[in-house]
Amino acid sequence: MSKITDVFTGGRKALITFVTGGDPDLETTGRLILAMRAAGADIIEIGIPFSDPIAEGPVIQSADERALSAGTTIDGLFGMVKRVRQKTGVPLLFMTYINPVYKYGISAFTEKCAEAGIDGIIIPDMPYEEEDEFLSQRTGAGMGVELISLVTPTSAARAEMIAEKAEGYLYCVSSLGVTGARTALGTEIGDIIQTVKARRDIPCAIGFGVSTPGQAAQMAAISDGVIVGSAIVRIVAQYGKGSEAPVKDYVASLRAAIDAS
């Protein structure tokens, strides 16, 4: 059991929310993490902004650009996480492309994560086949930082193998394509989750394209939790430093829909 898997005990349907770190500034990101926690988020993912986020749709691409223009650095993010960590125990994850981690140094990065209070890392451009270097260089306290793996609707032949090695929860991508709202969500990922569950009892949370409370409830019904990112980032884009209240309201509406279903 880990701090991340603890969230799912007793069959709780987890609400996992995402915010791009440093958009519009790190101070706001810190306040948003606490606000989302207060509104019922169980796990919070913090995006490390990247110049070329190939798995992201336009909403998070723009957020990354804003955060980088604001001068966001990895050490700045570690500092922000440390400050937030004093006020909340909520599991915190970094979502980052591999290059910033690689440039920082995998060992140094994961150890700093542990020191700041980061519980896990999601690296969307590091598939199963390329995990070894990361895993072997995760040293010292960094070994406690869990690597979150992804499965997608195209993972049918790979889902068991991925589930076998996965840590924390499995990030189940709802549909093909990049992050961002979809008008309708298929349920094909549900079949992949069944395959995974038959092999191993690991929490499965669905993300990509979930934006309405209705969709959150629909996806929670076929999994152990829901991940919402772009819809939150869109509110931050609109309200900037004043986004705390609208984000809190929105996250509360997701929580209510999940709990009611």
Add this chain to the structure above:
Amino acid sequence: MGKGRFGRYGGQFVPETLMSAVIELEAAYEKYRADPAFGAELDDLLKNYAGRPSLLYYAEKMTKDLGGAQIWLKREDLNHTGSHKINNVLGQALLAKKMGKTRIIAETGAGQHGVAAATAAALMDMECEIFMGKEDTERQALNVFRMELLGSKVNAVQTGTMTLKDAVNAAMREWVSRMGDTHYVLGSVMGPHPFPTIVRDFQAVIGREIKAQMMELTGRLPDALVACVGGGSNAIGTFYDFIGDGGVRLIGCEAAGEGVDTPRTAATVATGSEGVFHGMKSLFCQDGQGQIAPVYSISAGLDYPGIGPEHAWLHGAGRAEYVSVTDGEAVSAFEYLSRTEGIIPAIESAHAVAHVMKVAPQLAKDINIVVTLSGRGDKDVAAIARYRGHDLEE
């Protein structure tokens, strides 16, 4: 360690969604590369459609004028569609067709790869969509219309620096959204495995022909091969058959832009460092935070912040040398080759010509240098005129 490594470089750093597509591609490639019927079909296209073999031309006037080494030009500019890009595109489009794909997508910088992809799609009755940075659609407006004329849709990419790297980002995002009927025809020896291997194999015809032609014309191997490097497909195609011939120097010419000591450069080996991006571990222009750097070159085709993993390996192993050539030197070479030999090279290829102009005078007359002219320069005439201060509309 994962698949597709060149020493420590290469790999398959793509989102999980794309893994099934690259695995499917690898299986199909392994099947068809061993299939004589596929080989015969591709050879026929290369010969009767693309016009191979391309000439190896002795640049007598240039040789005399520079007064040193003998200079030979490998005329990839004479291929159908005007560049080496057709070699790879015919191979990949044929492979895609065998895989049952009905649609291809491609990124393009200068537009040469996009034009080649659009051409192959027209020939093979496939749907085709091209992703091109908005800045490049303006620099290479004629090529945009050419692709549309060939029946392709051209998407002007307006994210990031609006150049080649952003076109690759957009093409990858499109592929991750639609893989069932779509093959991504990557244009250079970059990206996730198996692309660097597939593209190299389809471009290796350049070096094989050079070897046979030099043996026939001079009775021996050349002393040096020179080619421009963006991602590095014409260079690896030129070098590959000679990697085991230790006596043959392999020289790649990167775009220095305004100079390797300025931020306005695209010289990856000179200014970059190891990283993982666009599906591969290789060398990249990046900052201390691992953010990919905005790069610059007068040449839209060399304006890329990385280099193919096999080049990174050849560099690390000391088997190939990589030099930098500025905009100014490339433009001078563009004009020089036009006047001296009556051959207008692509501005990309002019980077290789510029390096030869620097070194040939110092070399003995019994030294043979082969320069790959990767493409023809008609597309660049307006840009060169602008560089020289003429306000020329295309």
